[in-house]
Every structure is written in C-alpha cells, then in structure tokens.
Amino acid sequence: MLILNFAHPLTSSQRAQIEALAHISIEEVRTIPVQINQAEPLAEQISAIVDGVGLSSEEWQTRPLLINPPGFAPAAFVLLAELHGRSGHFPSLIRLRPVANSTPTVYEVAELLNLQAIREQARYRR
Secondary structure (H helix, E strand, C coil): CEEEECCCCCCHHHHHHHHHHHCCCCCEEEECCCCCCCCCCHHHHHHHHHHCCCCCHHHHHHCCEEEECCCCHHHHHHHHHHHHHHHCCCCEEEEEEECCCCCCCCEEEEEEEEHHHHHHHHHCCC
16 A cells, blocks of 8 residues: 655554554655645645656555645645545545643554545445
8 A cells, every 4th residue: 555645744654553553555655745835836746746746647546545734724625626536536544643741742652544435335325
C-alpha cells in the first residue's frame, strides 16, 4: 500500500498502527507538502500538488492508496474531489486523534475510513 501523506510526517508508531488496522504492509509513504496561497484559486493549487505526487493514470486507478489529508478543510475537500477524479473512486483516509492527556500532544491512528464504502452505504439512505 502507498500512503500519500498531505499532513505532518507519520511516526513509526502511527505506521505500525496503520499496518495493524489495514492488515497490509506499507510499501511506501510519500509526504507531500501542502502550502496554500490564500490569494490564489484553491483548485489549481491542489491540482498542481497532486500532479507532483508522480503517479501515472494507471497507478491512480489500480494502486492501493491510503490518504492522510491536509488539516485545512477546504484543501482536504478539494483534494478529495481531485483524487476521485483521477482514480474513479473515493480513497480511504487515515483519521488521527490526540492521545488523551499527552504532553506534548501525541497523535494516534483512530481509524481508517473507506470513503467509497461509506458512500455506497449512504446511497441506501437517500
């Protein structure tokens, strides 16, 4: 599995948690910096960031991907739309949460969210 990390670098502990939850080993983690210029159109910036990932059209459609989205919500939403357009489906996401009472704040992997499965289930609630 390839992790596309659009947020802070993942720790070795977080990587181990991801492998345990996914039941598959991590082949590679690509950390992609996301710096948004508020004066420029967001969609164009996200498209350029995703271009920089370096996957072919075939890889977008066939390679197992797990996404750690950026913390800036509008960027995360546009990224989701961009990734859906390139892969033809919603990706799975990593959800991190702070560990209670940790000082300094430490984050653990809360869950892996299969957005495509969530979408399919939501269709029954229309």
